Amino acid sequence: MHQHRLQVTAARSLTWTRHHLPPVQAHELLVRTIAGAISIGAELPQVRGDDPTDPAPVYPKETGYESYATVLAVGDNVTRFQVGDRLLAFYGHQDVALVEESKAIPVPDGISPKLALLNILSCDAAKGVRKLAPRTTDSVLVTGMGVMGLLTVFYLRHFYHVDRIVVFDPDPVRSSLALSLGAHALYSDTDETFTHALECSARQDAFVLLQEKLVPHGQLCILSDGNHETLSLTPAFYEKELRLVGSSDGWDYQEHAAWFFKTAPHVPRLEHLFEQTVASNDLAECFERLLTDATPLKVLVLYPSVD
Known part of the structure; x- marks a missing residue:
């Protein structure tokens, strides 16, 4: 299977690139992205090339770490997921991906993509x-x-x-x-x-x-x-x-999710943190606009569904 990734090829320059995915390993999941998100504070400096945490960026590089996906296939030793399940992962702007089971967060039925990504x-x-x-x-x-x-x-x-x-x-x-x-x-x-x-x-x-x-x-x-x-x-x-x-990255994404997915649906205004929505095909152009326009809190990225 082939994968498309959004890559930063130089400061202020982005393009989708095509890659071949290897076979699913024993503890891996093959997933197709349903939705992703742009984390404005983290990603725009990387796209501009002025990220203070990366003073000498090497290109090409990838941004993004919030992905909501459905499982297409599971490795032989996977026990927590089956085909069709929904999950959160940290692979960024890609249409399909291989994810380690241990790093995937199950998303229960009834949780919207926006709430799932906010976890x-x-x-x-x-x-x-x-x-x-x-x-x-x-x-x-x-x-x-x-x-x-x-x-x-x-x-x-x-x-x-x-x-x-x-x-x-x-x-x-x-x-x-x-x-x-x-x-x-x-x-x-x-x-x-x-x-x-x-x-x-x-x-x-x-x-x-x-x-x-x-x-x-x-x-x-x-x-x-x-x-x-x-x-x-x-x-x-x-x-x-x-x-x-x-404080830096989360304390325990799995345990937090158990609480968050019970609580967040009762606070519908959380979804208002997503102030813009963009199709994945327009993602590179969206980043270009964000470099010059007023920035929203968060951008939801929707990927095309595949029957």
């Missing part, structure tokens, strides 16, 4: 929140209502049931979405202080605000990926003896 970044956000482990009675300030910030609010409200979640973002549309996902209020310049804070904007001014607004010995987690500005500590960090933690 991955929801798990990443959850890891940071779990490092702070807020109590129900705690107060939490979250800066940056991009995808990570919004999913952080969702997890704070629907897993930890935090009583007081305040968000800060200059975009009124994103702030409104945060309120619909569980935030209690938008930040206003008052004397209110917070026991916990999460930084999801990658902006120094937001990082300064969080340090100012935390109580002594408060906890701060950086969930942004640092692709905008360098974050620096202020005197308040030392004077109040704050605790700072970083």
Whole structure:
């Protein structure tokens, strides 16, 4: 079987390439992609060629890590999946792929492609929140209502049931979405202080605000990926003896999915994180537009169905 992959062949240049897939191995699944997603913060720097985590990019390279697919064939030793099952995987912009069974996440019936795809970044956000482990009675300030910030609010409200979640973002549309996902209020310049804070904007001014607004010995987690500005500590960090933690990829995608797929269908506004939809055939052109236009929160990529 042949596979088509979207590859970055040079900075700001993308093309679909054709590859031959080897036979399915014992612990592998052959899958066909139903839908994927563009992760704006992670992928646009890679396409532009200015990703700070990859200062000397080597081409061709591939982007993307969110794929929702159906199983076409299974290896001899596969036990958790059968042909026709739906799953999540991390292979990016490809029409068909080989996936290790251990790295595939089962998706139950009735879950939309949008909600299925959000499980991955929801798990990443959850890891940071779990490092702070807020109590129900705690107060939490979250800066940056991009995808990570919004999913952080969702997890704070629907897993930890935090009583007081305040968000800060200059975009009124994103702030409104945060309120619909569980935030209690938008930040206003008052004397209110917070026991916990999460930084999801990658902006120094937001990082300064969080340090100012935390109580002594408060906890701060950086969930942004640092692709905008360098974050620096202020005197308040030392004077109040704050605790700072970083967070990266998800804590356990399989276990998180069991909770997420039970909870997310009851919060339909989550699907509003996908502000654009594009056909896979138009994906290269979509990236070109994203390099010059205002960027949406997230883009859903739909692949053609094959009978």
